[in-house]
Amino acid sequence: MKADPQNVLTGAHYLDGNYAIAEGAIAAGCKFFAGYPITPSTEIAERVSRRFPLIGGIFVQMEDELASMAAILGASWGGKKSMSCTSGPGFSLMMENFGLGIMLETPCVLVNVQRGGPSTGLPTLPGQADMMQARWGSHGDYEVIALAPDSPQEGFELTIHAFNLSEKYRMPVLLMTDECVGHMTEKVIIPPPEEIELIERRYTDKKPGEAWPYQENELISPMLPVGEGYKFHITGLTHDYRGYPVINAEAQAENVDRLMAKVKENVDDLTWLEEKDVEDAEVVVVSYGISSRVVQPAIAKAREEGIKVGQIKMVTVWPFPEKRIRELAGKVKALIMVEMNYGQVYLEMDRCAAGRCETYICGHAGGTVHDPGSVYSTIKDAVK
Amino acid sequence: MSVETTKQVSDEHPMEHLLRMDRIPHIWCSTCGLGTTVRALAEALEQLEIDHDKVAVVSGIGCTGRVAGYLKLDSFHTTHGRAVPFAMGLHIARPDMKVIVFSGDGDLVSIGGNHFIHTARRNIDITVICVNNFIYAMTGGQVAPTTPIRARSKTTPYGNYETPFNIPLLAASSGAVYVARWTALHVRRMAMSFAEAISKRGFSLVEVIAPCSTLYARLNKLGTGLSLMKFYHDNSEIRHGADLNDIAIDYQSKIVVGKFLDVEKPTYLDALNHHNAGIFGDKYKPYGGGNGSD
Numbered sequence: 262m263k264a265d266p267q268n269v270l271t272g273a274h275y276l277d278g279n280y281a282i283a284e285g286a287i288a289a290g291c292k293f294f295a296g297y298p299i300t301p302s303t304e305i306a307e308r309v310s311r312r313f314p315l316i317g318g319i320f321v322q323m324e325d326e327l328a329s330m331a332a333i334l335g336a337s338w339g340g341k342k343s344m345s346c347t348s349g350p351g352f353s354l355m356m357e358n359f360g361l362g363i364m365l366e367t368p369c370v371l372v373n374v375q376r377g378g379p380s381t382g383l384p385t386l387p388g389q390a391d392m393m394q395a396r397w398g399s400h401g402d403y404e405v406i407a408l409a410p411d412s413p414q415e416g417f418e419l420t421i422h423a424f425n426l427s428e429k430y431r432m433p434v435l436l437m438t439d440e441c442v443g444h445m446t447e448k449v450i451i452p453p454p455e456e457i458e459l460i461e462r463r464y465t466d467k468k469p470g471e472a473w474p475y476q477e478n479e480l481i482s483p484m485l486p487v488g489e490g491y492k493f494h495i496t497g498l499t500h501d502y503r504g505y506p507v508i509n510a511e512a513q514a515e516n517v518d519r520l521m522a523k524v525k526e527n528v529d530d531l532t533w534l535e536e537k538d539v540e541d542a543e544v545v546v547v548s549y550g551i552s553s554r555v556v557q558p559a560i561a562k563a564r565e566e567g568i569k570v571g572q573i574k575m576v577t578v579w580p581f582p583e584k585r586i587r588e589l590a591g592k593v594k595a596l597i598m599v600e601m602n603y604g605q606v607y608l609e610m611d612r613c614a615a616g617r618c619e620t621y622i623c624g625h626a627g628g629t630v631h632d633p634g635s636v637y638s639t640i641k642d643a644v645k
Numbered sequence: 646m647s648v649e650t651t652k653q654v655s656d657e658h659p660m661e662h663l664l665r666m667d668r669i670p671h672i673w674c675s676t677c678g679l680g681t682t683v684r685a686l687a688e689a690l691e692q693l694e695i696d697h698d699k700v701a702v703v704s705g706i707g708c709t710g711r712v713a714g715y716l717k718l719d720s721f722h723t724t725h726g727r728a729v730p731f732a733m734g735l736h737i738a739r740p741d742m743k744v745i746v747f748s749g750d751g752d753l754v755s756i757g758g759n760h761f762i763h764t765a766r767r768n769i770d771i772t773v774i775c776v777n778n779f780i781y782a783m784t785g786g787q788v789a790p791t792t793p794i795r796a797r798s799k800t801t802p803y804g805n806y807e808t809p810f811n812i813p814l815l816a817a818s819s820g821a822v823y824v825a826r827w828t829a830l831h832v833r834r835m836a837m838s839f840a841e842a843i844s845k846r847g848f849s850l851v852e853v854i855a856p857c858s859t860l861y862a863r864l865n866k867l868g869t870g871l872s873l874m875k876f877y878h879d880n881s882e883i884r885h886g887a888d889l890n891d892i893a894i895d896y897q898s899k900i901v902v903g904k905f906l907d908v909e910k911p912t913y914l915d916a917l918n919h920h921n922a923g924i925f926g927d928k929y930k931p932y933g934g935g936n937g938s939d
């Protein structure tokens with residue numbers, strides 16, 4: 262399906278990342294936004310609240326982030342594409358109902374414009390230290406999908422992609438950006454609506470009485486619409502295909518295995534890497550989001566000096582591109598992770614490298630993007 | 646903690662079409678006040694002659710939170726305290742449907758207290774049924790923000806000394822348009838209030854004072870669930886329109902019941918549409934028509 266022309270501001274714009282994310286959501290057909298103000302994400306809510314009244318969307322400023330996340334799940338079950346945005350402290354609060362969204366298998370999009378943490382941390386300055394929280398922040402075992410835009414343009418595009426993945430896999434999808442991308446203003450090209458491909462929600466074609474919220478032996482079941490006589494039940498408790506609670510180890514295994522398999526069995530579809538000069542590289546710099554732009558001058562300088570450095574930008578951070586990293590680990594001398602934290606996604610990279618090459622973390626506590634000099638010296642260390 | 650009941654429910658329950666018979670027997674203890682309350686809701690839905698396809702029930706966590714699992718309606722068992730905002734999202738997405746939150750006192754006014762007052766303030770058009778049994782039952786009988794002073798619980802073994810919430814006063818002062826209270830034995834009046842609340846446009850609250858036979862009654866040596874249910878009923882006084890400041894509940898004393906508030910106020914969506922029509926004129930298409938899929 263193509264985007265609805267009334268939702269798409271086709272043309273070239275100068276937008277900051279937060280506004281671009283809002284435009285991406287609107288272009289994707291988002292019609293319900295519940296959020297709570299928090300720096301540095303608030304401009305997304307502001308833009309949405311300004312744009313929604315004339316395109317049939319509803320923006321609600323909630324009493325807190327617990328309620329925001331709960332409300333977007335309710336709206337999603339009501340048939341709306343829904344989203345919220347936040348930053349670290351609010352993300353912590355949303356983890357409760359993010360887990361419910363995973364368990365109920367509810368499509369929706371949650372944006373985290375990361376700032377420095379822990380706690381109140383650095384409200385106005387960037388960080389990438391919520392990446393492991395994105396992966397593991399809610400209790401229990403589950404898999405997530407998280408995307409990381411490196412620019413306002415990608416903020417627009419990946420928000421649409423996030424909505425599409427949330428419908429395709431019937432689960433909440435995370436857009437993990439940061440203060441720097443959120444507040445950076447660049448040219449954003451919004452294509453004509455007929456060039457924006459949207460994945461619409463799959464509803465059951467079975468009649469009431471024959472359909473269950475999670476069809477037996479189906480990895481991703483079509484949803485049941487509310488108000489149409491299906492009279493279905495869903496619960497955050499461990500449940501069977503009928504949506505009925507079943508409190509035992511077998512049901513737990515079946516339920517949780519399936520939630521994880523949705524992502525694990527589709528890692529190839531979900532993995533999105535942009536590679537440059539990797540084929541002949543002896544060192545590969547891996548990064549995501551804003552960090553993948555900051556590393557470029559350092560890589561260019563090293564290449565000028567004849568060091569064979571390649572780059573991988575992870576557009577999808579979760580699920581982690583395990584296969585590709587394993588492959589590379591057998592070929593290169595070293596893998597370097599550059600991220601604005603002390604090595605969160607690095608841990609995954611190091612695990613996948615499994616000792617077959619050297620791994621380095623070039624990280625810091627956040628508050629500013631990397632000094633390209635620090636990336637350059639890590640490259641030098643790696644080839645020593 | 647709730648005790649599995651093994652007793653067989655009679656073959657044909659009169660409300661069978663509104664219950665998930667494939668989930669019976671339920672987990673509630675016998676003589677728990679929840680039974681009559683669920684029955685009263687089923688009766689209200691019958692009285693109303695509304696399309697049951699267009700009714701959704703949302704519950705939080707707790708013994709009362711299990712209600713969503715037994716009603717044969719689109720039903721959502723959510724997280725602790727968040728039934729109300731989940732219901733709000735559902736209602737806004739599908740304003741043509743009746744959305745009923747059915748949950749307990751701890752769920753709604755303790756962990757969900759902030760959502761309760763703000764959803765009332767916005768006058769979101771949902772109905773909240775709050776079963777108040779003065780205790781956290783599912784977790785084994787701890788003190789609640791509704792436990793009367795002097796009552797014992799597992800975490801107030803020497804009696805409670807915190808002032809409890811007066812739930813009707815809390816709802817009304819936050820912005821609810823319909824507020825009533827009954828005990829679990831006022832089955833017919835309770836059903837009537839449920840029907841009125843569901844028909845009412847705006848945030849409506851019905852509090853039901855119900856015995857928790859297994860924990861509250863036992864810990865306070867108040868007899869069986871049935872005798873406590875009778876006690877609540879017999880010690881109640883119907884006072885419609887009572888001053889909400891006068892209806893706080895003391896330990897084992899008089900319970901004022903009745904319809905306390907029934908006023909008209911624009912709902913959240915009324916206010917939104919009215920406001921935006923004033924700002925944008927003809928360019929604005931009122932939100933909430935049809936099935937909301939526009």
Ligand code: SF4
Pocket residue numbers: 646647648672673674676677678679708778782783856857858859860861
């Ligand atoms: S509220 Fe009390 S009596 Fe009712 S089911 Fe729970 S534990 Fe049993």
